[in-house]
């Protein structure tokens with residue numbers, strides 16, 4: 001059983017009733033902001049509300065942990081697109097307390113994969129494609145340290161314009177309270 005049918009039927013009514021009208025905007029962020037944050041379910045609505053971000057205000061880049069891991073990963077590419085193609089002029093990297101990536105060990109995730117039916121052949125196939133599979137799946141220890149690292153990776157990126165401030169923050173997934181980790185006073 002998937003939820004697809006239900007989603008499609010809801011969607012048909014949504015469009016027919018023009019419920020999209022309050023969300024009409026452009027692809028350019030009104031507040032010229034790009035935000036990198038976590039895919040956590042608790043942040044879907046809470047984070048924009050807590051930051052006074054509305055539809056159209058910011059480019060929102062999400063992954064597990066809200067990380068820029070390497071200078072040429074998908075999140076960094078999205079950030080460059082947001083800046084050079086979509087006119088974002090300020091970057092917020094926002095981790096959060098109680099993140100699922102805190103303490104996550106790749107070796108444990110591989111055990112969970114096996115428990116959920118992944119066979120050895122598929123696992124070995126993945127290992128042959130990624131020499132560092134276990135570490136690639138790792139999370140992090142401290143969210144503040146992870147945010148600082150992401151900020152540094154962005155700031156030191158050779159393709160980043162030097163005049164764009166890159167701030168680091170941590171949000172509480174229950175109250176929406178923001179703690180400043182790195183303020184970039186450009």
Ligand SMILES: [Zn+2]
Nearest residue numbers: 038040099100
């Ligand atoms: Zn998270």
